[in-house]
Amino acid sequence: MTEQFRFTANTGSFGYQVLDPKDHSICFGIVWHDPGGVCAWVAEYPGDRPGGGIPGFAGREWAARFLYRYRQPEPSGRP
Numbered sequence: 329m330t331e332q333f334r335f336t337a338n339t340g341s342f343g344y345q346v347l348d349p350k351d352h353s354i355c356f357g358i359v360w361h362d363p364g365g366v367c368a369w370v371a372e373y374p375g376d377r378p379g380g381g382i383p384g385f386a387g388r389e390w391a392a393r394f395l396y397r398y399r400q401p402e403p404s405g406r407p
Contacts, residue, residue: 357395
Protein backbone atom coordinates (compact mmCIF):
# COMPACT_ATOMS: atom_id res chain seq x y z
CA MET A 329 0.00 0.00 0.00
CA THR A 330 1.35 3.41 -0.94
CA GLU A 331 1.54 6.04 1.77
CA GLN A 332 -0.34 9.26 1.10
CA PHE A 333 1.65 12.14 2.54
CA ARG A 334 0.48 15.67 3.06
CA PHE A 335 2.87 18.30 1.74
CA THR A 336 2.64 21.81 3.17
CA ALA A 337 4.85 24.79 2.43
CA ASN A 338 7.74 24.96 4.87
CA THR A 339 7.54 28.37 6.51
CA GLY A 340 11.03 28.34 8.04
CA SER A 341 12.90 27.49 4.87
CA PHE A 342 12.20 26.28 1.36
CA GLY A 343 10.57 23.05 0.26
CA TYR A 344 7.68 21.06 1.69
CA GLN A 345 7.11 19.60 5.12
CA VAL A 346 6.20 15.90 5.03
CA LEU A 347 3.33 15.44 7.48
CA ASP A 348 1.65 12.28 8.64
CA PRO A 349 -1.73 12.01 6.88
CA LYS A 350 -3.58 11.08 10.08
CA ASP A 351 -1.79 13.29 12.61
CA HIS A 352 -0.61 16.56 11.09
CA SER A 353 1.42 17.39 14.18
CA ILE A 354 3.93 14.68 13.18
CA CYS A 355 6.52 15.94 10.70
CA PHE A 356 8.87 13.40 9.11
CA GLY A 357 11.11 16.05 7.58
CA ILE A 358 11.37 18.39 4.63
CA VAL A 359 11.71 17.63 0.93
CA TRP A 360 12.99 20.25 -1.45
CA HIS A 361 13.82 20.58 -5.12
CA ASP A 362 17.44 20.99 -6.18
CA PRO A 363 17.45 22.00 -9.85
CA GLY A 364 21.25 21.82 -10.03
CA GLY A 365 21.51 18.33 -8.59
CA VAL A 366 21.81 15.04 -10.44
CA CYS A 367 18.45 13.88 -9.10
CA ALA A 368 15.97 16.61 -8.44
CA TRP A 369 14.75 16.09 -4.85
CA VAL A 370 16.47 16.14 -1.45
CA ALA A 371 15.17 14.58 1.80
CA GLU A 372 16.07 16.49 4.96
CA TYR A 373 15.42 15.20 8.48
CA PRO A 374 13.96 17.62 11.04
CA GLY A 375 16.71 19.50 12.83
CA ASP A 376 19.34 19.02 10.11
CA ARG A 377 21.18 22.11 8.95
CA PRO A 378 19.06 23.96 6.39
CA GLY A 379 20.03 23.10 2.84
CA GLY A 380 21.64 19.83 3.88
CA GLY A 381 19.99 16.48 3.59
CA ILE A 382 20.16 13.40 1.43
CA PRO A 383 20.04 14.06 -2.32
CA GLY A 384 19.18 11.66 -5.09
CA PHE A 385 15.40 11.24 -5.29
CA ALA A 386 13.46 11.36 -8.54
CA GLY A 387 10.34 12.86 -6.95
CA ARG A 388 9.12 14.40 -3.73
CA GLU A 389 7.00 11.32 -3.00
CA TRP A 390 10.11 9.10 -3.06
CA ALA A 391 11.96 11.49 -0.76
CA ALA A 392 8.97 11.56 1.60
CA ARG A 393 8.76 7.76 1.59
CA PHE A 394 12.45 7.61 2.56
CA LEU A 395 11.91 10.01 5.49
CA TYR A 396 8.90 7.97 6.62
CA ARG A 397 10.59 4.57 6.38
CA TYR A 398 13.98 5.54 7.79
CA ARG A 399 13.13 7.99 10.54
CA GLN A 400 16.05 9.40 12.46
CA PRO A 401 16.42 7.56 15.75
CA GLU A 402 15.54 9.46 18.90
CA PRO A 403 18.52 10.08 21.19
CA SER A 404 18.44 7.87 24.27
CA GLY A 405 19.85 10.53 26.60
CA ARG A 406 22.63 8.21 27.72
CA PRO A 407 26.27 9.34 27.41
